[in-house]
Amino acid sequence: MAVIEVENLRYRYPQQTEPALDGISFTVEPGEFIGIIGPNRAGKSTLCQALVGLVPHFYQGSIGGRVVVAGLDVHRHPVSEVCRRVGLVFQSPFTQMSGAKFTVYDEVAFGLEHQGVPRDEMIRRIDHVLHLLGLWEVRDRNPFALSGGQMQRLAVASVLALQPQVLVLDEPTSQLDPAGTSEVFTAVTDLCRQGMTVVMAEHKVERLAERADRILVLHRGKCIAYGPPREVFSREDLPGLGVAIPPVTEACRRLGWRLPDGTYPVTVEEAVKIGGAARGGNPG
């Protein structure tokens, strides 16, 4: 059974004439890693926020269609209810820190305290997520004294402590350096391997191409492609729409290096395999 079902989702922000999301439908199976890509203002953040109910509950505006996540109709339940099943991690690690807690350990407790989780249960969950995201050693540091990558992992940990079934991340690495980006991607991939359903909006398409099970392409609020990375990135229409594709796929396209099924490679490993064969067959 699908853990996320989005049906003909339409949404317009207040005082806007253009819809931000225009008839989006897709489903996600448990344990899948979905990458959402698309140019700026395509509706990636709006879609992420629609999955936890910030759209429409926080922003108001007019909404249509249906969003069911982990068995909960998001439009009919308040965010505080939905966030127990779906976690959302934002772009800026900095503004996700509550500011009311003075250590990493306490910061993770913030959400649990407001959810009324009993104390021993709270401690068990905090210990678990801090170990899971490699933050146990820095548990007594001030959250604002962490590096960007650590702070973003803390944001993930704080959301995971609420034990959601789905983790949504909205460009979680856009403000991080390559090392911080790798930290976050590795952590998220590990979670996915342990059965968590992950939806991640991201500009770093080559990273998504390596790890995501399926890629959803947004363009002006419409879903124009949804499928496995190789299939999606092999489409001829993406560059014309301003949708970034992995550099390696672009190179293979120009070189005409296709995989047996007719798609282009999306990772360096795949490209090397094809390219090696191509060079072997045509030496010199």
Place this chain on the structure above:
Amino acid sequence: MNRLRLSLYVPGNTWVHRLDPVTKLIMAVVAVTLVFLLPGFGAAVALLAVSLGVLAAGGVLRRSVPVFAGVLVIALTFVVVQGLVYPGNQHPALTLGPITFYREGLLLGLRLTLRLFNILAATLVLILLTSPADLVESLVRRGVSPRFGYVLVSVLQIIPNMAAAAGTIMDAQRSRGMETEGSLWTRLRAFIPLMGPLVTSSLIATEERALALEVRGFSGNRKPTFLHEEVIPPYAWVIRALYLTALILAIAGRWMGWL
């Protein structure tokens, strides 16, 4: 990072530090109330001795000296002015050339000084020896709105962060050739290119933080639980009882006219 500190709390592990915040709040409130209830020098001096004793036990006596010294300057003006012009002045005490100080005025000035010091010492127990976050948490436990508590505590961290952001913006503007030092006029002009980005970025950060709090269930209206258990040491009850007894006795004394 060298951050602006908004809280004057001095961390430590003395018996005063280990007292729960509510006991310290009671101590401060009772001491300030007693200042106004108890007439006479003896009581004021005794009260001051108790508060100073608590500060000393907390190891912050030296740290409070500058505060007392600062207030002493104000207090001295009380003594001088009251000594010169208090309407009840009758008995000259000290004559320096054409200026005569009177006994009644000097005593009144002294009494006011003592009162000021008493209030100061009592509140310093709260300010220097109580962690503001702990104080707010114990108040939230007792029914203060978690939202209100959040505002109080987050200000302690978010204002210093804003100050750091202001520093960054200032450096950025300066690197593009803006004069930020010099005459008052130059400084005033530098203020606008600082405030624009600071206010805008703070507003954006506030919206983002509101969203992040929202998805962590902040507005859920559930009864909150707490990671840290509230520890009220047994001797805190003794201290609470002593302070409250003193308060009741003082009120009764004023009521019955014993004092």
